[in-house]
Amino acid sequence: MAANKTMPTAVRVETFLDAVPDDSKRADALCLIDLMKKATGEPPVMWGPSIVGFGSYHYRYESGREGDSPLVGFSPRKTSLVVYIVTGFDGAEPLLAKLGTYTTGKSCLYIKRLSDVDLKVLARLIKQSVQAVRKKYAR
Numbered sequence: 001m002a003a004n005k006t007m008p009t010a011v012r013v014e015t016f017l018d019a020v021p022d023d024s025k026r027a028d029a030l031c032l033i034d035l036m037k038k039a040t041g042e043p044p045v046m047w048g049p050s051i052v053g054f055g056s057y058h059y060r061y062e063s064g065r066e067g068d069s070p071l072v073g074f075s076p077r078k079t080s081l082v083v084y085i086v087t088g089f090d091g092a093e094p095l096l097a098k099l100g101t102y103t104t105g106k107s108c109l110y111i112k113r114l115s116d117v118d119l120k121v122l123a124r125l126i127k128q129s130v131q132a133v134r135k136k137y138a139r
Helices: 013-018 023-040 092-099 119-136
Strands: 044-047 051-054 057-060 066-069 072-076 081-084 103-105 108-111
Touching: 013 023, 013 044, 013 051, 023 044, 023 051, 023 072, 023 081, 023 119, 072 119, 092 119
Parallel strands: none
Antiparallel strands: 044 051, 051 072, 057 066, 072 081, 081 108, 103 108
């Protein structure tokens, strides 16, 4: 079985963010760092070349595939901020309905800019996602 490609690295988050060419995306990234640090109590760490992650958990699927992943994270991509959270927890749907403008993918939210969403709702989503992951994958 292939190993995960996205693992924690020694690259400094500040170095990564300094290279983000869009000033508003960099400002949004700093805001997300604050929200995610508060939700996890963990410092930001680079996972692979482009994901800022907080904390970690070990997962194992019925298929036998297993690995480590950040509790939550984000990546300031060219077209949008990708926010990595789980959204299948109880109470997620009402929060998502209040969030604002976003699209979803598998385990992520695509947000063009943080001004498009309600930051208080986003903070609650992040916090509840962390709680759900910790509960499901508690060792």
